[in-house]
């Protein structure tokens with residue numbers, strides 16, 4: 001069980017950074033797709049690959065019962081153990097060392113009879129993959145059914161004490177988002193991170209009976225638009241109106257991601273907020289992101305959208321002016337300080353006062369709004385249709401089922417992996 005204080009701290013973290021740091025959003029100039037067809041192989045789609053650690057010099061993995069280690073990709077058995085064990089794994093120039101023996105492999109996969117594996121003291125469902133990175137370190141991936149994955153997401157991404165219909169809405173949103181990423185990133189070694197860059201995932205150790213119920217009661221439900229899956233973004237508090245995804249990131253316009261009025265999150269303590277920065281503080285923080293300016297004298301919101309969020313800010317200084325995308329300014333100043341881009345700026349001497357609304361990017365479902373709607377008696381279907389207009393809940397089992405597969409069919413691709421790995425490196429540096 002968790003105390004409310006701990007919850008509020010945990011709960012506070014994810015939505016601030018959620019999506020903002022996702023490496024490809026930043027590194028790729030291409031406009032990303034906002035919808036995908038549901039693949040034929042729905043069973044394969046339901047297995048998500050979540051990176052737990054990116055650059056480990058070594059790792060010890062605990063198998064709590066009899067276990068098997070196989071080469072990955074590939075299916076050759078390396079070790080079969082008849083009892084619980086701690087498996088010490090480290091990269092070597094010629095392969096991977098497992099309990100003192102070096103195998104000429106680039107990856108391995110561990111399962112145990114109890115269908116649970118432990119990494120760094122935390123329990124995870126199903127299987128763990130360990131892959132050797134091009135730079136020689138290890139990436140640790142949990143290969144897990146999406147329903148089990150969600151049970152390790154919801155206690156962090158929502159408060160299990162909230163009304164059940166709000167939790168159910170969160171379960172559908174988190175499931176849809178994860179499966180969208182599973183399609184989008186299917187050629188990469190893993191499809192999701194386990195931190196604020198995607199959705200925070202802590203595995204089996206943090207499961208809670210109330211959030212588990214919300215996952216089970218909505219099992220298989222995803223949001224679709226005209227039969228296609230789309231990225232169901234969410235955030236803490238919109239501050240009065242949600243906004244368009246395509247004005248926040250390089251993503252195609254989508255009819256269900258255009259923003260709606262939301263008077264329902266007024267109970268959130270972040271509905272309105274105020275924060276202050278000195279001019280020198282802002283200059284220092286901008287310099288850390290490569291923008292060296294001096295004599296800062298004004299910050300002006302530019303191209304303000306219907307929700308009140310600007311696309312960018314003009315930073316006026318003694319050497320001229322700098323135009324920064326709104327989200328870049330937020331990340332530079334600290335997303336826990338500048339909680340959203342919906343701000344008005346007041347200057348008093350050398351102090352800049354930000355009068356703001358909401359917490360998070362403002363796209364998709366407003367969680368405090370969803371909570372209020374659930375308190376007012378609305379069902380999760382109503383809440384989702386409200387925040388994602390014209391969307392439809394579909395059950396994954398309605399879609400055609402392809403033949404059974406083996407996990408070894410999820411081959412990692414070297415060159416693509418390198419690309420992902422580079423993205424991860426810049427991501428880690430940003431944090």
Ligand SMILES: [Zn+2]
Pocket residue numbers: 237238239240241262263264265366368369
């Ligand atoms: Zn709201």
